[in-house]
Amino acid sequence: MPNSAAHETATLAFEIGTEEIPAFDLERATNQLSELVPAALDEVRIPHSETRIYSTPRRLIAIVSEVGRETEALVETFRGPSVKIAFDDEGNPTKAAMGFARGKGVEISDLERRREGDTEYVFASRQISARPSAELLPEVLRGVIEGITWPKSCHWGTTRDLFSRPVRWLVAMLGEEIIPVEFAGLTAGNATRGHRVLAPGPFTVATADDLIATVEAASVVTTAVERESIIRSGVAAIEDASGLVSVLPDKTLREVINLTEHPTVLEGTFDEAFLQVPEEIIVDAMLMHQRYFPLYHKNGKLSHHFIVVSNGDPAHAATIIEGNERVVAARLYDARFFYEADLKHPLEHYVDALDGVVFQESLGTMRDKTNRAVSLAEHVVQAADLAADVAEDALRAAYLSKADLVTNAVIEFTSVQGVMGSYYAVASGENERVARAVAEHYRPRFSGDDVPTDAVGQVVAFADKLDTICGLFAVGQVPTGKADPFALRRAALGIISILQAGLDVKLLPAIDAALSVVQQAGIDFDLAKVRESVVEFFVTRVRVLLRDEGAGADAIDAVLATNEREPMEIIKRVRALERARQSEPEQMRDLALAFARANNLRDPKLGEAYDRSLFGEPETRLANAIDEAHEAVQAALSAGNYETALGELSRLRVPVDEFFTQVMIMDENPAIRENRLKLLNSFVNVFTGVADFGLMASK
Amino acid sequence: MHHDPPTFQDVIMNLQRYWAEAGCVILQPYDNEVGAGTNAPATTLRSLGPGTWRCAYVQGCRRPTDGRYGENPNRLQFYYQFQVLIKPSPENIQEMYLASLEAIGIDVAAHDVRFVEDDWESPTLGAWGLGWEVWIDGMEVTQFTYFQQVGGFECQPTPVEIAYGLERLTMFVQGVDSIFDIVWSKGPDGKVFTYGDVYLENEREYSAYNFEVADTAFLFQEFADREVECMKTLEAGLPLPAYDSVLKCCHAFNLLDARGAISATERMAYILRVRTLAKAVCASYMEHVACAEQACDESACAEQALEGGEGDAE
Incomplete structure (x- = not known):
């Protein structure tokens, strides 16, 4: 008989009170908890319904509703040996029966007999009785604390337990009952805390159902979602009142949401005179260093207003704004100081100082990298046959591209690299194209970002990225799995984007040039092996890119099977194949089937020297079509006209189909048979250099 | 008021x-x-x-x-x-x-x-x-x-x-x-x-x-001398005075850095040299001083000293 407690439930409330958890770690922990908590309860069969997670920088809370006061009782049934085996002729239990009963912890007399199919078996049933949840919960909840994984965790005091930051209080209650979870020298109770200054507490919680209300009454906004909505509406109110527009970059916003327990959105200003400093530095100073949101005029120009999200008492907003304004002023004073100090020398002056910045241990300094990028840019401008003035600007920009890394402004405000170089380039009398290339050579910085505007910027970006890839591959710093510390995958995709944007160079010779520059710089490596892996690295990127735009893996494989490795050529061919497949699906499928069939039958050893005198009509028609197609395909390929080549090939479909339906290839006469196989060889060879159609036959 | x-x-x-x-x-x-x-x-x-x-x-x-x-x-x-x-x-x-x-x-x-x-x-x-x-x-x-x-x-x-x-x-x-x-x-x-x-x-x-005056030859020499002095002091089992030499090395390094006298490649090497000294001093401190503190299990301390001494010296 189940006792009444089996059906009794209560809310479970569990709070881990901490010192401030880093914003992004908090985000991850919140996500983990929503799985850890129900899984931990399930594990010990404590019945429960929904779990809700709340989090602020100083606490993680799980509220689980309808948690059973007892675990679920369980009857487990096991099938043992058949009755025939379990009992001897006299009806006495055999060793098999005794072993089974002992194994399941039951008496022989408790074994039941039941028929299953044609056989009667013995069964053992075991009852796992219900246990009070409160007995199990301390260990379960301690397991939850320990189950959270952190990017970094620490010890504190004398405890050897680990958590993101020190844990200072624990609340654990099932209904009104305290669950004494122990962790790091603390024992959970029923006392929570509020906002650090607005309502520090402690506050006693009467029942688990009251925890969230108690915490919220203590000036704590308990979820990131609510804090975000408060911040967004505060920002909107300021926008409405000021006629300005804010920008809330996702990363900074997410951080700010998790830097407060009680967000108040405030508006501050700084001296308009600072707007003479390049706005990128001002924005960097505000966003990266202070987590302020800049406000812009409707025309896109930066204003001298900004938004700060405070965790303080709204009653003291004026004091808090004033303090923040002083901080911004100091930051911007620094920025202007650095900017003006940097302007005392032309940009060129800083190139030599790049010797003081390591690019990578084996590859030397940024000065070394600059030298290599310039050499590689020389190859690129020649290969692309750029006009003399464009080429000259590209080399100049490559030479200056990294110089701003040693300027004060960039050392202080790292996100403005490139942009500052461009300001300094203009100030030093470099032409606009060079200056723009210095700013833009980091592009594309992410998927979907613009490529550099013109050929000058594209050459510099291409040379910089390709040197990075080839250099790092040469010294064995190849990306593995998730580890890609130099963002080589992004660099490779960037190069492909630049090629797609129209920079007219072949990648493979550029890779050779880049590797040879690395070699000349005195770095020792296995050229053939590294080249191979760089090329395959690009091919993999191309494959991913084509798959992302919807190309079939079979079409990609078909093109790669021709040993084509030039990314733009692969892309062009795969796209043409896919277009053809879309506009004439049947034709392409038949052609692929015919190719596959021919490819299976053919015997390359026999060669292509068939004897026309042995041909019947279908064979002659096919042979004629092959001759025509061969010439036309070769001409189209050498003109780079892949679609024409495909069109020419597709004209083989009718004659080859006729050939297969009307001709019995495996003729008894070996001479005729071989002659026909030679014809098939020649059919297959027409496709060489276009695509391996056989790989597309199954679709 | x-x-x-x-x-x-x-x-x-x-x-x-x-x-x-x-x-x-x-x-x-x-x-x-x-x-x-x-x-x-x-x-x-x-x-x-x-x-x-x-x-x-x-x-x-x-x-x-x-x-x-x-x-x-x-x-x-x-x-x-x-x-x-x-x-x-x-x-x-x-x-x-x-x-x-x-x-x-x-x-x-x-x-x-x-x-x-x-x-x-x-x-x-x-x-x-x-x-x-x-x-x-x-x-x-x-x-x-x-x-x-x-x-x-x-x-x-x-x-x-x-x-x-x-x-x-x-x-x-x-x-x-x-x-x-x-x-x-x-x-x-x-x-x-x-x-x-x-x-x-x-x-x-x-x-x-x-930035302009500090004599770099003198500072390089001071760094080298202090490095030797530090190790000699440690051999005598005196981590506290040895630590003064670590601080002198740090300061010489910082001045050389301000003078622009240390290239990027050398930089890492100097940092490693200082770290080696600092770790040696800490190991000596663990052995000679920390373990003398009461409530310390000497063998455990010696073990940790050994492990730490060999630690992540990249």
């Missing part, structure tokens, strides 16, 4: 009084060049070992590359930290810290005080910890760190370090926008000495010395 905000020296004295009452030993500044209050032996070495330790002190810090000839109102090549180190870290240390701000006249409830993630790592000391920078209305005024490792050794129990930037903090409480305008003292006759009165000339001269 209107109260003058505390002077620079009031801030120092109030902090000293506060932490003295909290049970700390109030030390005087260490008499050797250090780059941060952390580097004084009262923090670096005393973080190690099983014993309880509580101290607080003002420490003048030298950062030669930060010199701006006294022309920048926010930067100095010599500045002061107020350093607190408590081992093991107390349960209510954040509240104690906030109360220390009240002690220097900051009404914490009337401001936005925030603990913003900022983990600390010292490659030269082979040390790291987790913690925050503390912001008051957006201004960073303190570093707050739970030390996890020093010299490659686990800190066990865990010390907490609180490092106040005294100039920043005083600028905040006095509401001034230039370090040099900080009121350092105010006499009964109203005579004021500002930070500029005390240190502006110092900044000018030392910036020139650090």
Whole structure:
């Protein structure tokens, strides 16, 4: 008989009170908890319904509703040996029966007999009785604390337990009952805390159902979602009142949401005179260093207003704004100081100082990298046959591209690299194209970002990225799995984007040039092996890119099977194949089937020297079509006209189909048979250099 | 009634009084060049070992590359930290810290005080910890760190370090926008000495010395000599004087850096040399000093010394 407690439930409330958890770690922990908590309860069969997670920088809370006061009782049934085996002729239990009963912890007399199919078996049933949840919960909840994984965790005091930051209080209650979870020298109770200054507490919680209300009454906004909505509406109110527009970059916003327990959105200003400093530095100073949101005029120009999200008492907003304004002023004073100090020398002056910045241990300094990028840019401008003035600007920009890394402004405000170089380039009398290339050579910085505007910027970006890839591959710093510390995958995709944007160079010779520059710089490596892996690295990127735009893996494989490795050529061919497949699906499928069939039958050893005198009509028609197609395909390929080549090939479909339906290839006469196989060889060879159609036959 | 905000020296004295009452030993500044209050032996070495330790002190810090000839109102090549180190870290240390701000006249409830993630790592000391920078209305005024490792050794129990930037903090409480305008003292006759009165000339001269004058050949030689001296001192089983040589090496390195005399490739090598010395000193300290503290199992200490000594010397 189940006792009444089996059906009794209560809310479970569990709070881990901490010192401030880093914003992004908090985000991850919140996500983990929503799985850890129900899984931990399930594990010990404590019945429960929904779990809700709340989090602020100083606490993680799980509220689980309808948690059973007892675990679920369980009857487990096991099938043992058949009755025939379990009992001897006299009806006495055999060793098999005794072993089974002992194994399941039951008496022989408790074994039941039941028929299953044609056989009667013995069964053992075991009852796992219900246990009070409160007995199990301390260990379960301690397991939850320990189950959270952190990017970094620490010890504190004398405890050897680990958590993101020190844990200072624990609340654990099932209904009104305290669950004494122990962790790091603390024992959970029923006392929570509020906002650090607005309502520090402690506050006693009467029942688990009251925890969230108690915490919220203590000036704590308990979820990131609510804090975000408060911040967004505060920002909107300021926008409405000021006629300005804010920008809330996702990363900074997410951080700010998790830097407060009680967000108040405030508006501050700084001296308009600072707007003479390049706005990128001002924005960097505000966003990266202070987590302020800049406000812009409707025309896109930066204003001298900004938004700060405070965790303080709204009653003291004026004091808090004033303090923040002083901080911004100091930051911007620094920025202007650095900017003006940097302007005392032309940009060129800083190139030599790049010797003081390591690019990578084996590859030397940024000065070394600059030298290599310039050499590689020389190859690129020649290969692309750029006009003399464009080429000259590209080399100049490559030479200056990294110089701003040693300027004060960039050392202080790292996100403005490139942009500052461009300001300094203009100030030093470099032409606009060079200056723009210095700013833009980091592009594309992410998927979907613009490529550099013109050929000058594209050459510099291409040379910089390709040197990075080839250099790092040469010294064995190849990306593995998730580890890609130099963002080589992004660099490779960037190069492909630049090629797609129209920079007219072949990648493979550029890779050779880049590797040879690395070699000349005195770095020792296995050229053939590294080249191979760089090329395959690009091919993999191309494959991913084509798959992302919807190309079939079979079409990609078909093109790669021709040993084509030039990314733009692969892309062009795969796209043409896919277009053809879309506009004439049947034709392409038949052609692929015919190719596959021919490819299976053919015997390359026999060669292509068939004897026309042995041909019947279908064979002659096919042979004629092959001759025509061969010439036309070769001409189209050498003109780079892949679609024409495909069109020419597709004209083989009718004659080859006729050939297969009307001709019995495996003729008894070996001479005729071989002659026909030679014809098939020649059919297959027409496709060489276009695509391996056989790989597309199954679709 | 209107109260003058505390002077620079009031801030120092109030902090000293506060932490003295909290049970700390109030030390005087260490008499050797250090780059941060952390580097004084009262923090670096005393973080190690099983014993309880509580101290607080003002420490003048030298950062030669930060010199701006006294022309920048926010930067100095010599500045002061107020350093607190408590081992093991107390349960209510954040509240104690906030109360220390009240002690220097900051009404914490009337401001936005925030603990913003900022983990600390010292490659030269082979040390790291987790913690925050503390912001008051957006201004960073303190570093707050739970030390996890020093010299490659686990800190066990865990010390907490609180490092106040005294100039920043005083600028905040006095509401001034230039370090040099900080009121350092105010006499009964109203005579004021500002930070500029005390240190502006110092900044000018030392910036020139650090960037333009310091003799690099001499400094390279000093580094090498001190390296040898450090190892000799360690052979004699004297980690405390050996640690002075580590600090001398650090300072010589920082000056060479300011002089632009160390290339990027050499830079890492010098840092490694300093770290090797620092780790050796910490190992010696563990062996000779920390293990002499009561309640320490000698064999466990010796084992840790061995492991730490061989630790992550990349």
